[in-house]
Amino acid sequence: MFFGEYVYKLDDKGRVPLPPKFRRDMREAVVLTKGPEKCIRAYPLAEWKRLADELASKALTSASQRKLNRAIFGTAFAAAFDKQGRIGLPLPLRLHAEIGDSIVVVGVNQSVELWNEDLWKSERASSEEQAEQIQEGMGGS
């Protein structure tokens, strides 16, 4: 399970370190994909396979599912940690997430998201707002 928010710098070669806790759960095998929003999603290999199986079981049923498959698998990249615990971010993904020289790593339960710092701030703000509304609906404190 991943959680927490960490800010790192990309060096001029496009490498990012991940928090040590994350590395331990991602035994040197990571799959990077375009996130639904403007971010990069990183899955541990096992979790990625699980998602892939889930998709594959539905792939034959509809044309839209096939398109979905292409969108997901076609834009996915494998990445490995170097000896310092960093991964290189492919340029297409960096462009998609508009990531410059600073980056935010966010743990989101089963996966990890990589954000442009400013985009993340606004996304977090709206996310927290929504969470509050739901909490009030629960009567929870």
Added chain:
Amino acid sequence: MFFGEYVYKLDDKGRVPLPPKFRRDMREAVVLTKGPEKCIRAYPLAEWKRLADELASKALTSASQRKLNRAIFGTAFAAAFDKQGRIGLPLPLRLHAEIGDSIVVVGVNQSVELWNEDLWKSERASSEEQAEQIQEGMGGS
């Protein structure tokens, strides 16, 4: 169940001791989050998981579910007790709660809140005022 109000000092490394009674209920596994108000919330791991599940089950669409996950997991930090019963407070959380060198630990039923001393005084004042009104409505005391 947590209750009571305790004042401690942060050392220059950002560590806080928790009351011994609290430690026993939080068997060395704590999750720290940004509170809705300007404070830090600490949950026992089990309690935090329960809340996370409860919230996640409320989400309607997959998009709102993603936002919710970001709000829940992105703002959470894991913390462990050292041999002296202290936990280290991550810098982002300290900034959020405006915590300087003195800190107030407040037990709030299922969770524990960590406050800036001055902010807590005003929060307590308004809390008590509101509590009085509610109690009068109950014909209480």
Added chain:
DNA sequence: AGGCTTGTGGGGAAAAGTGGGGAGAAAGGG
């Protein structure tokens, strides 16, 4: 009064973040 528990402080070791250099592979031009 004594011993135990608790709050507070400091020091040392280990790990993590950041930056730079070198070797290998791929691509393009002669």
Added chain:
DNA sequence: CCCTTTCTCCCCACTTTTCCCCACAAGCCT
């Protein structure tokens, strides 16, 4: 076809931060 140039990937080293352990002082209970 070969050489050159460029790009990418991997390894190494340094600095900073974090974590953990030890030790002292004060308060409480017995």
